[in-house]
Amino acid sequence: MAIVWPCPLPVDAYAAAGRQAWFPRPDCPSCAGRMVFWSGYRRHVRVAGRCRKIFVPRLRCGRCRVTHALLPAFVLAWRLDVAETVGAVIGQVAGGACGVRPAAARAGVPYTTARGWVRRFRARAPELGAGFAALAVELGGEAIRPAAEAGRFALAAVGAAFAAAAGLPGWLGLGAWRFASSVSGGRLITANITSPWLITGRQRFMPPVPPLPA
Numbered sequence: 001m002a003i004v005w006p007c008p009l010p011v012d013a014y015a016a017a018g019r020q021a022w023f024p025r026p027d028c029p030s031c032a033g034r035m036v037f038w039s040g041y042r043r044h045v046r047v048a049g050r051c052r053k054i055f056v057p058r059l060r061c062g063r064c065r066v067t068h069a070l071l072p073a074f075v076l077a078w079r080l081d082v083a084e085t086v087g088a089v090i091g092q093v094a095g096g097a098c099g100v101r102p103a104a105a106r107a108g109v110p111y112t113t114a115r116g117w118v119r120r121f122r123a124r125a126p127e128l129g130a131g132f133a134a135l136a137v138e139l140g141g142e143a144i145r146p147a148a149e150a151g152r153f154a155l156a157a158v159g160a161a162f163a164a165a166a167g168l169p170g171w172l173g174l175g176a177w178r179f180a181s182s183v184s185g186g187r188l189i190t191a192n193i194t195s196p197w198l199i200t201g202r203q204r205f206m207p208p209v210p211p212l213p214a
């Protein structure tokens with residue numbers, strides 16, 4: 001299982017820091033037990049059309065003996081492109097500003113890739129809309145009513161939840177899509193229909209922690 005943490009670093013800075021980057025050490029999402037760092041792996045992310053290699057640490061729970069990957073919030077599960085890129089395309093298309101083709105061209109990603117993101121977002125839109133709208137209210141934000149079109153509703157709900165979260169320490173600088181990735185455990189546009197923000201129980205997502213100065 002992956003844990004997404006609200007990493008505030010630019011992708012380049014995170015990539016350059018490698019294993020020396022600052023990482024939080026949350027408790028086990030299953031049993032709340034203490035976890036220790038347990039190796040890790042490298043993977044690629046694509047930002048502004050260029051691939052970067054990043055280090056993803058693993059944490060292991062001493063009680064469950066299960067390991068969890070600790071993903072920075074700019075990563076989405078099983079996607080090469082960073083959350084900001086995916087979010088920009090989804091925001092433009094689902095928001096009705098333009099079609100997939102110009103949004104893909106602006107983001108520098110293949111048309112079919114962008115189309116896949118938008119399709120998946122639309123397929124999950126009713127669930128995402130409900131989840132983020134509830135979260136907005138819980139965080140003291142405004143209640144939004146479902147729009148006629150599910151994609152627009154989901155987009156508005158992400159915006160409302162982020163606006164509410166931005167009033168709390170640390171979230172504003174992360175931006176809406178890293179926030180959405182953090183809250184959904186990186187599963188914003190996966191096929192998995194489990195509502196990830198319910199899995200972690202009482203604590204829905206990890207609060208941002210300022211990284212120590214390098």
Ligand SMILES: [Zn+2]
Nearest residue numbers: 028031061064
């Ligand atoms: Zn555990």
